Amino acid sequence: MTFTTRFAPSPTGPLHLGHAYSALLAHDLAIQAGGTFLLRIEDIDLSRARPEWEAMIFNDLAWLGLAWPEPVMRQSERIGVYQAVLDDLWARGLLYPCTCSRRDIQSAAAAPQEGAPMFGPDGLIYPGTCRPTEAAANALSRRNRPTDLPLRLNMTRATAAVGEEVGFTEKGQGPEGEAGEIRVTAWQLTHGIGDIVLARRDMGTSYHLSVVVDDAAQAITRVVRGQDLFEATAIHVLLQALLDLPHPDYHHHRLIRDPAGKRLAKRDDARAIARFREDGASPSDIRAMVGL
């Protein structure tokens, strides 16, 4: 299989040094392997995505010397594809609607019988307030899928459907130095991740669902991205197993931090590539700054 990787930014702010590192690393790995580097615009959050940020992404990446095949995949044009996948998961009794507010989840998770609240890749682990009983889950799956409510993955049923564990090959390094064959057990998924939202009310999909569907649609063989997404990869390999999609290899890379050691955020304009460009930096200066 041809080595295929991608850079998948969300056009919700300027690209910063951390994005430059991720994109350059993915591109370099593709060139070294004689493979393909793709660009995908992850713009499902229409309340935050802006055409001007997208234009700036194209501009900054081209300035850095990156090239990619056109047309690029744009997630906002693929909502129908995600809906079909949600229909399938719904019919299999793996999803349920959830009307809990953030505050409901906080107070349920803080209830004394729950022990100390636990955090997963999406924040507080859902305490299961709206999760149906087994009989109710089966009945629910025979009804039409609600399209106006957030839908959660029933992690207990999902793990039962895929077996005791899922796994992936780490070609880079996780935040704790994890490398090689990484196993993710059903227990880790149910206790460390829980019932995550797969369809958000405002988008009709979610980052986790779209990224998995699109990595498969683009035949990605190597996902290159920051260590901040290492925990989320457990969700992604589970979804691949549930949807019978191939598992790409993953290369999680170190995070670029500001001088105080803090992870860069979209709002950190001081480290935006555009700012360095204005100040006269060259693409090789940017490479040097990120240690490439």
Ligand code: GLU
């Ligand atoms: N769109 C995601 C972001 O901007 C990255 C997704 C990924 O690389 O899997 O953080």
